[in-house]
Structure formats: structure tokens, C-alpha cells
Amino acid sequence: MSGNVQILMGNHAAAEGALAAGCTFYAGYPITPSSEILERLAEKLPAAGGAFIQMEDELASISALVGAAWAGAKSMTATSGPGLSLMMEGLGYAAITETPCVIVDIQRAGPATGQATRVASGDIIQVRYGSHGDYCPIALSPWSVQEMYDLTIRAFNLAERYRVPAFVMSDESVGHLRESVRLHRDFEIVERNRDIKKPPFGTDAPDGVPPMPAFGDGANLLVTGSTHDEWGYRRVDHPDQHTRLVGRINKKILDHADDIVEVDARFLDDAEVAVVAYGFTGRSALAAVKRLRKEGVRAGLLRLITLWPFPEKEIRALDGQVEKIVVPEMNRGQVAGLVRQHVRGDVVSLCQTNGEAIEPVAIVDKVQEVLA
Amino acid sequence: MTRAMEHWLRTEHTAFCSGCGHGILLGCVIRAVDELEIDRKNLLFVSGIGCAAWIPSPNIQADTLHTLHGRAVAYATGAKLANPRLTVIVVSGDGDLSSIGGNHLIHAARRNIDLTVVCGNNQIYGMTGGQTAPSTPVGARTATDPQGNVYRPFDLCAVVRAAGAPYAARWPVTRPMSLIDSIKKAVKTDGFGFVEAISPCPTQFGRRNRLDDLTKLYDHLVGLCVTREEAKKMKPEQLWERFVIGEYHD
Ligand code: SF4
Numbered sequence: 111m112s113g114n115v116q117i118l119m120g121n122h123a124a125a126e127g128a129l130a131a132g133c134t135f136y137a138g139y140p141i142t143p144s145s146e147i148l149e150r151l152a153e154k155l156p157a158a159g160g161a162f163i164q165m166e167d168e169l170a171s172i173s174a175l176v177g178a179a180w181a182g183a184k185s186m187t188a189t190s191g192p193g194l195s196l197m198m199e200g201l202g203y204a205a206i207t208e209t210p211c212v213i214v215d216i217q218r219a220g221p222a223t224g225q226a227t228r229v230a231s232g233d234i235i236q237v238r239y240g241s242h243g244d245y246c247p248i249a250l251s252p253w254s255v256q257e258m259y260d261l262t263i264r265a266f267n268l269a270e271r272y273r274v275p276a277f278v279m280s281d282e283s284v285g286h287l288r289e290s291v292r293l294h295r296d297f298e299i300v301e302r303n304r305d306i307k308k309p310p311f312g313t314d315a316p317d318g319v320p321p322m323p324a325f326g327d328g329a330n331l332l333v334t335g336s337t338h339d340e341w342g343y344r345r346v347d348h349p350d351q352h353t354r355l356v357g358r359i360n361k362k363i364l365d366h367a368d369d370i371v372e373v374d375a376r377f378l379d380d381a382e383v384a385v386v387a388y389g390f391t392g393r394s395a396l397a398a399v400k401r402l403r404k405e406g407v408r409a410g411l412l413r414l415i416t417l418w419p420f421p422e423k424e425i426r427a428l429d430g431q432v433e434k435i436v437v438p439e440m441n442r443g444q445v446a447g448l449v450r451q452h453v454r455g456d457v458v459s460l461c462q463t464n465g466e467a468i469e470p471v472a473i474v475d476k477v478q479e480v481l482a
Numbered sequence: 483m484t485r486a487m488e489h490w491l492r493t494e495h496t497a498f499c500s501g502c503g504h505g506i507l508l509g510c511v512i513r514a515v516d517e518l519e520i521d522r523k524n525l526l527f528v529s530g531i532g533c534a535a536w537i538p539s540p541n542i543q544a545d546t547l548h549t550l551h552g553r554a555v556a557y558a559t560g561a562k563l564a565n566p567r568l569t570v571i572v573v574s575g576d577g578d579l580s581s582i583g584g585n586h587l588i589h590a591a592r593r594n595i596d597l598t599v600v601c602g603n604n605q606i607y608g609m610t611g612g613q614t615a616p617s618t619p620v621g622a623r624t625a626t627d628p629q630g631n632v633y634r635p636f637d638l639c640a641v642v643r644a645a646g647a648p649y650a651a652r653w654p655v656t657r658p659m660s661l662i663d664s665i666k667k668a669v670k671t672d673g674f675g676f677v678e679a680i681s682p683c684p685t686q687f688g689r690r691n692r693l694d695d696l697t698k699l700y701d702h703l704v705g706l707c708v709t710r711e712e713a714k715k716m717k718p719e720q721l722w723e724r725f726v727i728g729e730y731h732d
Contacts, residue, residue: 135564161563166589170556173549173586177528177560180547181568185560203550325545326565328523330492332540334548343540344548 113294120258120285121146121188123293124214124278125154127262128186132299133212134160135183137174139167139193142226143282144216147188168193172200175211179204180333182304182324184266188214190282192223194233198240201275203335205245205359208311208322210269210302214262214278216285217389217440219465228465229282231389232441237277238418244356246363248370249277249418252284253392255291261415267300268370272362273319279417281440283390283467311355312340318362367419374413375424377403381410383477384432386425386449388414391438391468398473409477414445422452429453434480436460438468456480487512492543497536501688501696503681506655507602508537510679511573513658514665515544526561526568530554530583533609534575534602534681552582555590558597569669570596576603576617576678580636584616591645594673600665601638601676604683612686619706620722623690634722638678643730647674651729654680656704664729671731680707680725 118126125147128136136155138148148164155162161178165171168189175185189197194215204211217233219225237249248268250261262278269276305321306329313320320340323329332342337352345351363370374392377399378384387395392413402409412428414421425448428435435453437446438460446459460476462468490512498504515525527538531551539548549557554574562570572579579587579601590597605622607613612625617638621630639650649671651664661679668675682688682699693699706724708716713726 135560137560163559163563165556165559166585169553170559170586170589173553173556174560174563176549177547177557177562178564179560181526181561181564183560183564185564199550200553324565325526325547325561326524326568329545330543331545332548333546334539335550336548 112296113292115290115292117288118255118291119146120255120280120287121216122150123255123258123291124188124262124280125150126293127259128212128266129154129158130293130295131184131263131266133184133186133266135175135178135185136160136162136187137165137171137178137185138187138189139165139171141190141193143218143285144188144190144214147214168196169199172197172204172213176200176204176207176209179209179211180325180331182326184210184270186212186214188216190216190218191220191233194236198236201247202241202243202245204275205241205247206335206355207333208273208320208359209275210273211275212262212265212269212278213275214280217279217281219463225465227282229390229467230440230463230465231281231391232444234279234417234441234444237279244360246360247275247277247418248272248363249279249416251279251388251415251417253389253413254284255287255289258284259291259293263297270300270302271319272366273322274363279389281389309340311338311342318358318365364419367423370416370419371421371424372415373421373424374415376411378410378412380408381432382408383434383436383481384410384412384428385473385477386412386414386435386437386445387439388417388445391440394468394470395438395473397470398477401470401474402477407477407481420448425449425452429455434458436473436477436480438473438476440468487516490516490543491541493541496541498533499685501682501684502533503604503655503679503683504534504537504602506658507600507661507679507681508541510655510658510661511537511571511600511665512542514662514669517662518666518669520569524567524569526570528554528558528561528570528572530574530578532575532578532607533604534573535578537573537602552578553586554578555583555586555597555599559590559595562595562597570598571669572597572599574601576601576605576638577607577615580638580641581616588641588645591642591647591674591676594646594648596673598665598668598675598677601678602681603638603678604681604687606683606687608683608686612690622687625690637726639676639730642674642676647676649731650676652678652680652725652727654703654707654725654727655682656700
């Protein structure tokens with residue numbers, strides 16, 4: 111174990127993770143409760159040799175991110191609900207042009223301006239389906255300051271590995287949490303394949319990920335958000351080209367679910383009831399499971415570290431093993447609905463949309479009610 | 483297009499309607515970069531959505547980034563900051579740059595990052611079927627103003643100058659030498675350079691304004707051009723139907 115241990119705010123740990131992962135470009139717009147990431151990188155990124163810019167809005171931020179990525183940078187932005195909604199446009203562009211970039215979303219209570227300083231996890235479905243058309247981003251969900259650091263690094267690596275936008279789906283509670291974090295270097299850094307001889311938008315390779323040269327590499331790149339062939343020429347009326355492109359950009363992620371999906375399973379071996387949780391709620395869920403165990407209830411926890419691609423296999427494994435599944439979350443049941451698609455058994459949703467984190471006792475009570 | 487310029491093109495023909503001014507503008511852009519002897523490897527063209535956005539993409543043989551509607555300048559800002567060695571030229575339309583993309587345009591001018599923006603101003607939304615743009619002259623008929631536009635258009639050179647651009651110029655495509663010269667100056671400007679090309683659109687603008695005949699359309703637009711000197715003697719309202727041509731710089 112290397113790296114110094116510090117007490118940091120979650121948002122600052124995400125900024126440190128970005129620096130550790132080799133981020134060289136940040137564009138952002140101030141928005142509560144994510145602005146500490148913007149501010150920390152404004153201070154530290156130029157000193158590390160990268161470029162920082164505060165853009166005029168979030169439409170511009172994500173656009174600049176993609177422009178910078180094609181100029182060879184590892185790029186990141188951070189935002190929250192209203193900004194994320196604006197970024198849906200640029201997200202689709204990043205997806206169809208297969209542009210690696212990292213978006214940290216510090217979720218707050220919505221819809222609209224909602225409660226800017228209060229916690230929620232209402233953006234889970236939005237990042238997957240909020241931009242028009244079919245695409246498949248990667249989304250990771252940290253529950254601690256350590257994971258803000260670790261998963262930001264992982265998001266950069268996955269974005270580069272699969273040429274895809276990757277989200278760190280955090281929330282106000284984790285973003286503003288202060289706890290110790292080890293700023294280690296125990297990881298590898300994935301670098302882009304910049305081969306200019308092979309087509310940048312199509313490949314027969316089984317992984318479905320073509321090389322991505324940068325502007326200035328001499329590739330005479332043709333990058334477009336319109337449907338294109340493997341060299342980037344617009345093909346806006348070819349059914350086959352559209353089928354092939356949309357199919358590949360989704361398949362290259364879904365086919366690698368085993369590599370991308372990460373879960374944290376605790377006390378599940380003999381469990382009769384499973385709590386499925388993510389983000390800050392995962393902490394309350396673990397506390398609840400431990401309390402239930404003390405009371406003799408065989409409860410277990412499946413914490414989803416990866417949200418997209420959705421951990422279908424891991425959820426399916428619960429079916430038949432546990433009698434009931436309880437899904438506590440700070441929205442109206444976004445992940446509970448997904449869980450229901452993959453199991454036949456009872457899935458009980460514990461929704462809380464009051465701008466406050468879910469207390470362990472609420473989960474304990476719900477589990478007991480479900481088992482009664 | 484003389485054969486000497488063909489090495490700048492990767493397509494054999496453009497998608498523009500016959501008589502469209504954008505083909506002339508394409509010729510001006512590549513002649514400007516050719517005369518400047520810019521290292522092609524480090525030359526990037528960025529465009530948004532619309533007919534003018536197709537001037538560089540896919541026609542020009544260099545790196546091209548064909549982006550979302552209105553966002554070209556924001557993408558260009560990211561690319562330039564990430565790799566300052568790049569010469570970044572945005573080529574896009576009036577609706578793209580000044581309506582949906584207006585905010586990005588004024589902020590790029592304010593920041594004065596070293597970008598060049600070439601605006602192909604056809605005074606209408608060509609690709610979507612001839613709707614009113616923020617640059618449509620007062621009185622001109624469009625698909626959304628069949629009785630004639632009543633709102634005054636942007637003076638885009640004045641807008642970017644007010645926002646801080648050190649160089650701006652406006653010429654009709656009937657003055658290619660002036661356009662080439664201004665594009666070169668804008669590229670050489672250390673900061674934000676802006677060139678607006680008045681570019682006739684026979685298909686959408688001409689057809690709706692009884693200017694079906696190509697010669698008539700070109701004559702009409704040339705007739706609306708006034709020099710900065712002439713403009714000084716005119717009332718502001720008179721300029722809402724005209725194009726003030728010339729250069730603006732410190
Ligand atoms: S619609 Fe108008 S601007 Fe577009 S290509 Fe045709 S003539 Fe040119």
C-alpha cells in the first residue's frame with residue numbers, strides 16, 4: 111500500500127483521482143453540490159500541466175470536453191442535476207463519436223432546481239436513457255471518500271479502454287463527506303491506442319473498440335455526430351451503417367459487463383433477505399444489515415459499485431437464493447425497477463425523496479415489515 | 483476550383499445546391515490556408531450543423547470535427563486549449579453560430595482564445611427548409627415568416643467586436659479576394675478572429691423572395707452591400723435590410 115493518507119472531502123478526492131489518472135483537461139460550470147471539484151482542479155490542474163477552463167454553461171462544458179479529448183486529452187467535468195440535464199445533448203455526441211471522457215455527477219434533489227444542497231440519487235435512469243437514441247455509458251457509484259478517488263481513476267481507465275463516456279454517479283452526501291483517504295498509486299493507467307492506419311470508427315476486432323488518433327497526429331480525422339462509416343464519412347441514409355454503428359457502440363460495453371461490473375457482496379451466503387443499495391445509501395444499508403444480523407435476521411447486502419452496465423448477472427444470482435429483496439434509494443424506485451426486471455421473487459422498494467439520507471433504522475424497519 | 487487546390491479536398495463534389503455561395507466560400511477557406519502555408523497536420527476545422535457546417539466536413543483534407551448544432555465554438559475551445567499547437571478554424575452558418583450557438587460565440591470572443599470563426603451567412607435556415615434566422619434581413623420572406631421578417635437581424639461583426647474580438651470582417655462571396663485576405667488576417671490574429679461571408683442560398687432564400695434567377699439573386703445581395711463609409715450616412719433601420727462590408731479591428 112502506497113500513498114499518503116489525508117482527510118479529504120469526497121469532491122476533493124474525486125479531483126485527486128482525476129489528477130492521479132492523468133486528467134489533462136477540465137471544463138466545467140459552477141453548480142452546487144459539485145463545485146469543490148471545479149475549484150480544486152482550477153487550482154491544481156494547470157500546475158500539473160493540464161488545462162482548466164470555466165465554460166459559459168454545461169452545454170459548452172461537455173462540448174469542450176469532447177473537443178479536448180479528440181485533441182488527445184483525458185478530459186473530465188463535474189456537475190449536478192440541472193447541469194446534467196443540459197449535458198444530455200453532448201452525452202449522445204460523445205457516445206456516437208466514441209469519445210472517452212469522465213463526468214462526475216454529484217446528485218441533488220430534483221426535478222429542476224429542486225433542493226440544490228440536499229441529497230438524492232435521482233439521475234440513475236437519466237444517464238442511461240436521457241439522451242435520445244440508443245447508447246450505453248458506464249456509471250460507477252462510490253459510497254466513500256476512498257471510492258471517490260478510486261472510482262474516478264477507474265472511470266478514466268474504463269473510458270479510455272472502451273472509448274465511452276464514463277460517469278461517477280456520486281451524491282451530495284458522499285461528495286461533502288470528510289473522511290480519510292489513501293491517495294495511492296496502486297493502479298495501472300490505460301492509454302489510448304492512437305494508431306492512424308486503422309479506421310477510427312469501425313473494427314472487426316472482437317472487443318469492438320477501434321483505435322482513436324488525436325487531432326495533430328496526421329490522421330486527417332473526420333469526426334461527426336451523424337451516422338458514419340468506419341472512416342468517419344457521413345452515411346445518413348444507409349440502414350446497414352446505422353444498424354452496425356449503433357449496434358457496436360452498445361455491444362462493446364454490454365459484451366464486457368464482466369470486466370466492467372463490480373459489486374460488493376456482504377453476508378449474502380446464507381441470507382434470506384438481500385438489501386440492494388448503492389452510493390451513500392450503501393453505508394446505511396450495511397449498518398442496517400449488521401443490526402438485523404444481531405437481531406437474528408439473516409440479512410445480506412449487495413452493494414452496486416457499477417450501475418451501468420447494470421449488474422444483471424449478480425442480481426439474477428439472488429433470485430431463488432433469498433426470499434425477499436429490499437432496495438432503499440433516494441428516488442422513487444429507479445434501481446428497484448431494474449432489479450424487478452431480473453428476478454421473479456419479491457422486490458420491495460424503499461423510496462425516500464425528502465432531501466435527506468436514508469437512516470439505517472428505516473431499512474431495518476422495512477426488512478422486518480417485509481419478513482413479518 | 484483550380485487543380486492546384488485539389489490536394490485540400492477529399493471529396494469529388496460537394497452536397498451544395500447548384501448556385502449556392504458555400505462552394506465559393508469553401509474555395510476561399512482553402513486558398514487562405516494554402517497561402518498561409520499552415521502545417522496541415524496541425525490544422526483543425528470545426529463545424530456545427532447546417533449547410534455551412536458541411537463546408538469543411540467532409541470536404542477538406544485535414545482534421546475535421548463536425549459537432550452538434552450551435553456548439554462548434556465550444557468544441558473548438560476545448561481542442562485549442564488541449565493542444566495549443568493546433569490552428570483551429572470554425573466554419574459554420576449564421577443560425578448555428580448566432581442563434582442556438584450565440585452564447586458560445588460571444589464568450590469565445592470575450593475570452594479571446596486564438597480561434598478563427600468563419601460564418602457562412604445565407605440569412606436563412608437552408609438545411610431545415612428555409613426558416614427565419616437571426617440574420618434574416620427585415621422584410622425577407624421565409625417558411626416561418628411568409629409575410630416577411632419583422633425583427634431586425636444581428637450585426638454579427640458588431641456583436642463579436644463588442645464582446646472583445648480583435649478582428650472581424652464581412653464580405654459577400656462575390657468578393658473572394660477580400661474574403662481570402664480577411665480569413666488569412668483572422669487566422670493570423672493572435673486571439674479571436676471572425677469573418678462573415680454573405681453567401682447566397684438560391685434554394686431556400688432565392689425561391690421564397692422572387693429571386694429564383696441566380697444572377698438576380700447575386701445582383702440583389704451585392705446591391706444590399708454598403709461600405710462602412712456609406713453606412714455612416716444611413717439610419718440604423720435602413721441597415722436592417724443591408725450588409726455593411728469591410729473590416730473591423732483595433
Ligand atoms: S439550401 Fe441554400 S445554403 Fe443550403 S446548400 Fe442549398 S443553396 Fe446552399
